């Protein structure tokens with residue numbers, strides 16, 4: 001069964017699926033062990049991993065390589081964040097073929113102009129494409145895919161751009177008309193009101209995807225109460241967790257002038273051996289190093 005089918009089936013079975021951001025094969029392994037339904041190959045996280053802002057600086061090749069590497073270490077379906085699709089509809093055709101081959105189960109493509117500016121930053125330059133042009137990109141994505149279950153998720157940044165609910169609904173509906181399987185609506189309001197209001201007003205058949213980073217009180221109970229949300233993406237919690245942990249440990253090592261105190265508070269080296277599957281190496285040594 002393809003990963004795309006696995007993701008679709010999971011949505012049907014569970015009603016709501018929980019997707020964790022990942023920026024490396026190791027974070028993908030940890031998300032799978034924790035029990036998430038899938039991985040978000042986040043552009044924001046990968047940009048941050050390279051110490052770069054999320055403004056279309058990471059190349060498609062860098063992102064694709066990471067999608068492949070994560071897929072090699074995790075059996076979870078991967079939703080690839082392809083930003084604006086790396087150019088116009090022609091670039092989207094190429095991208096979708098590449099991402100499908102790399103093992104992604106879905107892509108999310110957003111209606112901003114290229115190069116984009118990250119969504120949650122204060123006073124970000126948020127310019128949107130004409131609706132017709134973005135519809136062309138959605139149609140191009142659908143024409144390019146070969147697995148019928150591969151999901152094309154259209155993301156509107158109308159709320160992020162401050163254009164209001166009516167524009168967001170109009171765009172979502174136009175994107176559904178163009179064939180999008182689901183609609184991702186993003187918001188940077190500090191409360192869930194804006195997204196809840198959008199979802200209540202949404203009359204389309206396409207399920208909604210949300211990324212509640214800015215409005216963290218939107219928990220599962222509140223999401224399920226709206227009924228139309230199929231996927232919740234925890235968009236940057238892997239990289240933020242990693243930064244929190246490293247800042248804390250690095251600061252303590254220098255403050256303590258040694259590693260004697262932090263040692264008991266971080267995983268033992270054996271845990272890293274487990275994640276690296278060193279047992280397998282030992283077993284293979286016994287079998288083959290004669």
Ligand code: SPV
Pocket residue numbers: 021042043044045054081118119120186211213235236
């Ligand atoms: C990402 O994780 O790259 C996203 C979500 O697109 S956000 O950064 O909130 O726009």
Ligand code: MG
Pocket residue numbers: 042043044081083
């Ligand atoms: Mg992104």
